[in-house]
Amino acid sequence: MKKILFSLLFVLISSYAVCQNPYDLWLQYDKIEDKTLLDSYKKQVSNVYLNLNSPTGDIIKEEIEKSFKGLLNIEPKFDTKTPNLIISTLDKLDPSLKKKLSKTSNINDEGYVIQHISEKGESKLILSAKTEKGLLYGVFNFIKQIQLHKDLSKLAIVDSPKIQKRVLNHWDNLDRSVERGYAGFSIWDWYLLPELIKQEYIDYARANASIGINGTVLTNVNSNALVLSPRYIQKLKALANVFRPYGIQVYLTARFSAPIETGDLETADPLNAEVKQWWKDKAQEIYAEIPDFGGFLVKANSEGQPGPNNYGRSHVDGANMLAEAVAPYDGIIMWRAFVYSEEKPEDRAKQAYSEFKPFDGKFKDNVLVQVKNGAIDFQPREPFHPLFGAMPDTPLMMEFQITQEYLGGMSHLVFLPKLFEEVLEEDTYTQGEGSTVGKIIDGQLSNKKLTGMAGVANIGTAKNWTGHQFGQANWYGFGRLAWNPETSAESIVKDWLKMTFSNKTDFVDPMSKLLLDSREAVVNYMTPLGLHHIMAAGHHQGPGPWVKDMPRPDWTSVYYHKADENGIGFDRTSSGSNALEQYAPEIQKKYSDPATTPDKYLLWFHHLPWNYKMKSGKTLWYEIAAHYQKGVEQVEDMQKTWQKMQQYVDPQVFKETNMLLDIQLKEAKQWRNACLLYFQQFSKMDLPDLIPEITKDLDYYKSLETPYAPGIRPSWN
Ligand code: BDP
DSSP states (O other): OHHHHHHHHHHHHHHHHOOOOGGGTTOOOOOOOOHHHHHHHHHHHSBEEEOOOSHHHHHHHHHHHHHIIIIIOOOOBSSOSSOSEEEEEGGGSOHHHHHHSSSGGGOOTTOEEEEEEEETTEEEEEEEESSHHHHHHHHHHHHHHHHTTOOGGGOEEEEOOSOSEEEEEOOBOTTSOBTTOOSSSOSOOGGGTTTOOOHHHHHHHHHHHHTTOOEEEOSOSSOOGGGGSHHHHHHHHHHHHHHGGGTOEEEEEOOTTHHHHTSOOSOOOTTOHHHHHHHHHHHHHHHHHOTTOOEEEEOOSSTTOOOGGGGTOOHHHHHHHHHHHHGGGTOEEEEEOOOOOTTOOSOHHHHHHHHHGGGTTOSOTTEEEEEESBSSSSOSSOOBOTTTTTOTTSOEEEEEEOSOTTTTTTTOOOOTHHHHHHHHHOBOOBTBTTOBHHHHHTTTTOSOOOOEEEEEOOOOSSTTSSSSTTHHHHHHHHHHHHHOTTOOHHHHHHHHHHHHTOOOHHHHHHHHHHHHHHHHHHHHHHSGGGOOOOBOTTTOOSBOTTOOOOSSGGGSSHHHHOOBTTBBSOOOSTTTTOGGGGSOHHHHHHHTSTTTSOGGGHHHHOOBOTTOBOTTSSBHHHHHHHHHHHHHHHHHHHHHHHHTTGGGSOHHHHHHHHHHHHHHHHHHHHHHHHHHHHHHHHHOOOOOTTSOOOOSOHHHHHHOOOTTOTTOOGGGO
């Protein structure tokens, strides 16, 4: 009895002590409980040398004060003659200290060094960088070391970002709706800008700087030319002023027809002299207000957006025309390769490659071609986009989607860095073995040195920014991978969990497993074995393998799964669309035979009979069913793990996550049941015993409707 009471008391006390504020994201600065550790930290960092007289310097000082107050309960002294923490740019660092720093020459303008040294028997921590921006990144990493309870006397970190343009893409509209957004409205309150500067803008910049994100595209790729008008440029300027000291540049999406819509030209033909001049003038107008404006992101001739093709011109003509306009100011153009046309009979998976590959080497130096990670569209799993490695003379920018358009939107816990890592590690073989996608986009295997990674943001007005608490991990993880694409998902998950919730092993270990497994779970219960794009139409939430008769065939599910009496899957080998020919011979060889194709891509590349014998010895039908069932069980396991975590997390977060996991389980079962019943019409085979009895029929699942599911484009509702 006594024992029970004690453990009850323990749970009460410890849950009382836990009060993370979800708004603070991974920058939780709660006091370190371990007294020995706390005392040692206090001794090591109490006296700070910081001599920066600038807005970025002020931010650094504030962050040091805030974190030390929270984590260590001290107010650091900044006016001491005997500092033990020295924060200085390299040019102002005492030469004797500078000499003791290792490998400083290796860092780039955004990099930094954090090193513990001994000088005259005294222990000192030096944090240095070439620029103030580098220092800011270093400071955030230093604070992180304390959050992670690291031994400061062993610190010797030399780090620089491997990618130059680390950019969030907001699909935010000027009316504050967010295309594919599941976290409330857009945080940009355009109406009240430029006068009202919301605290969220500052906190947004701080959060991004803490993970090294250095750019933000504020507007939707399906763009509105109004944002280029003088009134909006003033609003943009106000945001740029907030973001600048955090090292963040603002970018806009450029609607290709803007010279007609907001100018008074009759054409937007990129080769027309007046059009060229219009964009040059527009660039000048923007740069006069925002000298560090980043440039434009453009979706052209895709899904109804205007573009150079409307005038018989190419993507190169369009991109280079804009590139010329921003070049005098060091601006860049991010030109999207997400193009496909319903008029072309070619497999949608092939179209971007067919269109863009011939343009290799033809874009101006300040153009990045932005390529989605896969050739269809941000699916739970896709093979890497064949353009990676195929355009060595063009800088290719990775586009990931952080918002979960096809991965359960607002309610599913899915740790996306696992997906991002998988793509970045894929071997393209385009320059021999080891030519990974990561090495292509970080410039190691590209002849061009401009590099970038974009993430479609999952941020909105939700009090915790991302709606689902665990969506924060995806924002965080994107930043870490954009900084260094070779970072492992495992290290990201551990850091995020510790910084956000707790350092306790009993929390971190099981929760790491939960998060790392969560991506495979969603693949299993939505689109196992290479299936893809079988979601409900329009909003993409929930199963819709029966979707057909849409305005265009490549928006339907039947186009992608091709289930019939003979089998299931999209034949992309030489007997089918031959999308496989767009990959290196090594991949072609391996994937042209179902026996050597990895199971995870099987139905992406092959149409196979229902009784096809899988590597496991079971039939394809059995394996499809088993994967759906596995996905459901994985969500059940997630729930079991989460149940044990109550003492480590904020009570509200605990409760809400519980409810969200209930929704996730309900929807995972829906996916399993709906897909199996639908495919069974063709397989005509019994469901294996491992599938629990399905009490509803297919019509029931087909009849489920979700009016006003969030995130859809209003015109598509
Ligand atoms: C698709 C989305 C659509 C986007 C489009 C894009 O369904 O809302 O506009 O991608 O990336 O995934 O342009």
